[in-house]
Amino acid sequence: MSIIYPIISGAVRSIKSIKGVLAIWLSTLFLVxxxxxxxKSSIDAVLGLSMITEKLKNGINFxxxxxxxxxxxxxxxxxxxxxxxxxxxxFLVNVFFNGGLFTTLRNGEEKYSxxxxxxxxxxRFWPFxxxxxxxxxxxxxxxxxxxxxxxxIAGSSDSSPEGARFRAVIIGGLISVFLLPIFLLxxxxxxxxxxxxxxPDGFKAIGVGFRQTFKHFFSSYPVMFINxxxxxxxxxxxxxxxxxYGPQTGGGIFLLFLLSQFLFILRISLRVWRYGSVxxxxxxxxx
Amino acid sequence: MKKVIMVLSGLxxxxxxxxxxxxxxxxxxxxxxxxxxxxxxxxxxxxVSGTMDAFWVNPSxxxxxxxxxxxxxxxxxxxxxxxxxxSDGSPGTEEIxxxxxxxxxxxxxxxxxxxxxxxxxxxDDNNPDDMTVxxxxxxxxxxxxxxxxxxxxxxxxxxxxxHRTGFKDDFFFVGQWFPKFGVYEPAGMxxxxxxxxxxxxxxxxxxxxxxxxxxxxxxxxxxxxxxGTGGILLDEKGEGEKKKTQTWRAEDIVDFAWxxxxxxxxxxxxxxxxxxxxxxxxxxxxQVDRQFTAVKYALEYFDKNVGPYPWPYITIVDPPKKGNxxxxxxYTTIFTSESAYWMPGYFKFPEMVTIxxxxxxxxxxxxxxxxxxxxxxxxxxxxxxxxxILDHYYGPxxxxxxxxxxxxxxxxxxxxEYVLSGNRQVVSxxxxxxxxxxxxxxxxxxxxxxxxLYTLMGIVGEETTNxxxxxxxxxxxxxxxxxxxxxxxxxxxxxxINGNKFGPDMNWFFDQTLYGTGICDYKVSxxxxxSITDFKGIVNTGDSILFKKSGRGKDTLFKxxxxxxRLGEVMLPEEILVHFDNGDHILETWxxxxxxxxxxxxxxRKVDWVKIDPDYKIKMDVNYINNSMTDNPDxxxxxxxxxxxxxxxxxxxxxxxx
Numbered sequence: 001m002s003i004i005y006p007i008i009s010g011a012v013r014s015i016k017s018i019k020g021v022l023a024i025w026l027s028t029l030f031l032v033x034x035x036x037x038x039x040k041s042s043i044d045a046v047l048g049l050s051m052i053t054e055k056l057k058n059g060i061n062f063x064x065x066x067x068x069x070x071x072x073x074x075x076x077x078x079x080x081x082x083x084x085x086x087x088x089x090x091f092l093v094n095v096f097f098n099g100g101l102f103t104t105l106r107n108g109e110e111k112y113s114x115x116x117x118x119x120x121x122x123x124r125f126w127p128f129x130x131x132x133x134x135x136x137x138x139x140x141x142x143x144x145x146x147x148x149x150x151x152x153i154a155g156s157s158d159s160s161p162e163g164a165r166f167r168a169v170i171i172g173g174l175i176s177v178f179l180l181p182i183f184l185l186x187x188x189x190x191x192x193x194x195x196x197x198x199x200p201d202g203f204k205a206i207g208v209g210f211r212q213t214f215k216h217f218f219s220s221y222p223v224m225f226i227n228x229x230x231x232x233x234x235x236x237x238x239x240x241x242x243x244x245y246g247p248q249t250g251g252g253i254f255l256l257f258l259l260s261q262f263l264f265i266l267r268i269s270l271r272v273w274r275y276g277s278v279x280x281x282x283x284x285x286x287x
Numbered sequence: 288m289k290k291v292i293m294v295l296s297g298l299x300x301x302x303x304x305x306x307x308x309x310x311x312x313x314x315x316x317x318x319x320x321x322x323x324x325x326x327x328x329x330x331x332x333x334x335v336s337g338t339m340d341a342f343w344v345n346p347s348x349x350x351x352x353x354x355x356x357x358x359x360x361x362x363x364x365x366x367x368x369x370x371x372x373x374s375d376g377s378p379g380t381e382e383i384x385x386x387x388x389x390x391x392x393x394x395x396x397x398x399x400x401x402x403x404x405x406x407x408x409x410x411d412d413n414n415p416d417d418m419t420v421x422x423x424x425x426x427x428x429x430x431x432x433x434x435x436x437x438x439x440x441x442x443x444x445x446x447x448x449x450h451r452t453g454f455k456d457d458f459f460f461v462g463q464w465f466p467k468f469g470v471y472e473p474a475g476m477x478x479x480x481x482x483x484x485x486x487x488x489x490x491x492x493x494x495x496x497x498x499x500x501x502x503x504x505x506x507x508x509x510x511x512x513x514x515g516t517g518g519i520l521l522d523e524k525g526e527g528e529k530k531k532t533q534t535w536r537a538e539d540i541v542d543f544a545w546x547x548x549x550x551x552x553x554x555x556x557x558x559x560x561x562x563x564x565x566x567x568x569x570x571x572x573x574q575v576d577r578q579f580t581a582v583k584y585a586l587e588y589f590d591k592n593v594g595p596y597p598w599p600y601i602t603i604v605d606p607p608k609k610g611n612x613x614x615x616x617x618y619t620t621i622f623t624s625e626s627a628y629w630m631p632g633y634f635k636f637p638e639m640v641t642i643x644x645x646x647x648x649x650x651x652x653x654x655x656x657x658x659x660x661x662x663x664x665x666x667x668x669x670x671x672x673x674x675x676i677l678d679h680y681y682g683p684x685x686x687x688x689x690x691x692x693x694x695x696x697x698x699x700x701x702x703x704e705y706v707l708s709g710n711r712q713v714v715s716x717x718x719x720x721x722x723x724x725x726x727x728x729x730x731x732x733x734x735x736x737x738x739x740l741y742t743l744m745g746i747v748g749e750e751t752t753n754x755x756x757x758x759x760x761x762x763x764x765x766x767x768x769x770x771x772x773x774x775x776x777x778x779x780x781x782x783x784i785n786g787n788k789f790g791p792d793m794n795w796f797f798d799q800t801l802y803g804t805g806i807c808d809y810k811v812s813x814x815x816x817x818s819i820t821d822f823k824g825i826v827n828t829g830d831s832i833l834f835k836k837s838g839r840g841k842d843t844l845f846k847x848x849x850x851x852x853r854l855g856e857v858m859l860p861e862e863i864l865v866h867f868d869n870g871d872h873i874l875e876t877w878x879x880x881x882x883x884x885x886x887x888x889x890x891x892r893k894v895d896w897v898k899i900d901p902d903y904k905i906k907m908d909v910n911y912i913n914n915s916m917t918d919n920p921d922x923x924x925x926x927x928x929x930x931x932x933x934x935x936x937x938x939x940x941x942x943x944x945x
Contacts (some may be wrong), residue, residue: 027942051920053923068907087939090936091944136945162627163570165628165629238938256930267938
C-alpha cells in the first residue's frame, strides 16, 4: 500500500470530523478557563489600581513578581494545584472524545450524529482510558530509560569528557524521536481495533496494536513519521508565534486569542488526521 | 611619631631594594609582608610541601611581642573546626578528604626555633578544636619598624575539593595553603583603638584580610601538569624527565593561589595593557569567547568608573566539572569562573561569575577591606558593580537571562531575593560575617547591600556614584579601608557635587540602610477629585425664599487631593509624579519623613494617576505595586499572559493525551 493513500484519506476523514474537533476545542477551552480566569482575577486583585503593569509590557518582569510579596506563594500554590487538576481532567476529557472520534473516522461513518458521537465516546471510555494510560506510562518509562541510561553512562565517571552528558542527551533525543512513532502507531492501532470490536478489551487492543505495527511496519512507520514531523514543525511555529507575539492593544490581544485558538483547532485537526491515517491503514489490513 | 614614620619610610625603601620591581615600575603598596616559597606538588599524596621565607614589618609605634599566622587549611582537618561548626558539615568520610597544614620547622633570622613555642589560638570563638590561627611569640619583641623574618618548612595536605581549595583526582586548586601573616593594625587603623593583630579564624563565609605583598613562588609539578597562578611566569626548567619547576612572581596582591591540572587548554587575549590568560578544559572551547568578552567588559567598566586595573595580567580559571567546588573564587590576579560545556549563550551565568570574581580584584584586592568584619564592603559593593556591568553590556533587562521568551536582569535578581526574604529585617548589614543569624549572610552582605547601593545611586545620581568610587579608589587603593572610610568618602563627594541638596552629609542614609534593619515602603493611598461648587441652597431675600442650584459646567473647578503614606521605617526622599486628565503633570518632591503626605491642587483639571518614584530608582522599596495608582489601570498585560497561558495549556493537554 502506498503511503500517500492513508495520508490523503486521513486528511479527508479529519475534515469530515470537524464537529468532533470543535467539541474537543470547546471542552479544552472551557477546562483551561476554569483555572486561567480565577488566576487572572487573583493577579488583577493583587495589582489593583496600580500602574506597575507598565513593567510587564515587554515580558515577565521579576521585579513585579518580587513585589507580589506574600501573595506570590499563595498564587503559585493555587496555580500549581490548578494546573495539575487541569492536566488530569484534560487528559480524561480527551480520552473520552477520542472514543467518539475513532468511531466516526471509520469508512461509512461519515454521516454520524452528535448523539452517536457521544454514545460511542461513552461506550469506549474505559478501554480507551486503559489503552491511553498504559501507553502513556510506556512512553514515559521508555523516555526515562533512554535518557537515564544515556546520562548514567556519560556521567558515571568524573573523568568522562566534558561534553559527554550533552551528547548523551542529544543521542537520547534522537532515539526518542525515532521510537515515538512506534508507540503512537501501537496506541492508534489499538484504538482503531477497539472501535471495531464489539467487546471492550483494552489489553487485547494493545496486543493488536503491537502486532499491527510490526506486521505492517514499513508502510505504517513512514506515515506516522511524516505526520509527526509536520506536527513538530507546526508546534515549533506555534511556540514561536505565541511566545513572540506581544500585542499592546486590546484589539491585538483579542486577535492573539483568536489566532491562538485557530491554531489550536488546527493542531487538533492534525492529530485527528493522524488517527484517520491509521484508521485507513487498518481498514486496508484488518485483523 | 615622626621618628617612627621616618624609620619606617627608610625601611620600606631598603625592602624595595631587596625586592626589586619586576611587574610594575613602582611598588603599589607598602608591602608590609613578603613571601618566597619553594614547593612541590605531590599529586598522589595530594600534598604541597616546601619552604617559605617571609617577613613582616612592624608598621606601628608599638613593641609587638608576637606574630600571628593564618593556617587556613586546618579548617578542613576536622568536623569540629570553626569552619565546619558554622557549616554543619564535615570534610568527608575518608582520610584523603581531610586537609591540614603542618609546620615541620620554623625559625627566625637568627635560627631560633619558633616551632616549640608557637601555639594555636581562636580569637573569634575560643574554639579549642580550631587550628586556623597560629600565634608565635618572638624571642625578641619587634620594635617599631623592625622586620621579622621567618623561615618555615611545611606540608600542606589539600582536602577533597570543597570550598575554595582542594583536589579532585588530578585537578588541584591550591588556595589558603601556606602560613600567611595576619594584619597588624596600629591604633587608628580602621576601628583599632590600640595596636593589635587582626587575624581571624577561617570562617564558612569569609576568608580575606591580608597585607599587600610580593610573592616569589617556585612550584614543582609533574611535567604534564598545566599551571595557572596569580603571578607572572618568570622561568621554567625541567627537573629530570618527569618534573618541571616554574618560577612565578606576583606583586602587591593579598593572597597567592594557583591551580594545576593536565587537562587545561590555555588561551590568551589582551585588553590594553592587560594580558588575559584563560585556563579551561580542552573540550570547552566554545566558552572561550564569552569568558574573554566578559572580563574585558569588566576591565573597561572598572577602568572608566572606578580606577585603573594596575597589574599587566589576569588569569581566569574555568575549572572542569569535577573541580566545580573551586568555581567562583577570587584571589585578586587569579580567579575561578564557572561554565559548562553545554551552557547556552543566553544564560549569562558564566559572565556573571567572571565579572563578579574579577570585581574582587578591586573590592578586596586593591581596596583591601576586611571581609571578616565588613563583608558588605567586599561582596556587597562588588555585587553592585557586577550587576551594573552585566546590565550595562548585556541589556538593562537581560543581564542574567537573555532569551527571546524570558529576559531577567541581574539587578532584579538581587532585589527580588531581598524583597521576598522573610529575614530581611533580622539583622543589619554591619555584622561580622559569622554573626549573621538565620543564614542571612548572603542576603545581607550581597543582596541587601547591592540594593541599597542602587538606591543611593537613585538618589544622588549615576555620575556622583561613579565619582564616589573614583575617590574611594584614589584615597584607599592598596590600603585597608573600613566601612566608615567608605561612608566618609560618600559624605565628602556628595556635598561637593550636589551642595546641600541632601544635607551636610549622607549619614541619614547609611544609618537607615547599612546600620538599620528597617524596610522602605511608600504607598499611594488614594487620590480623588471633588468639584468646587458655587453656593447651593436657600436664599432668603427678605421678601421671598429662593432655592439656588449650582451646576457643573466646563468652568467647574476641582479640588484634587493626592494622599501618600510611608509604611516602612526607612525614610528616603521621593519624587512623586502627578498626572492630570488634560495631559499636564507635576513632579513633586517629598522628604519622605512623615507618615503621610497630601498634595492638593485646585483647577479645572482632575488628577488621573499618581506615581511615587516614577523611575523606580529607590530599589529598596519592597513593594512597587503600591507606588502608583490610576483610575484606569492597564489590564492588558495580564490579559495577554492569561491568553498565552490558555493556549499553552491547551496544546500541552492535547499533546500528552496521545
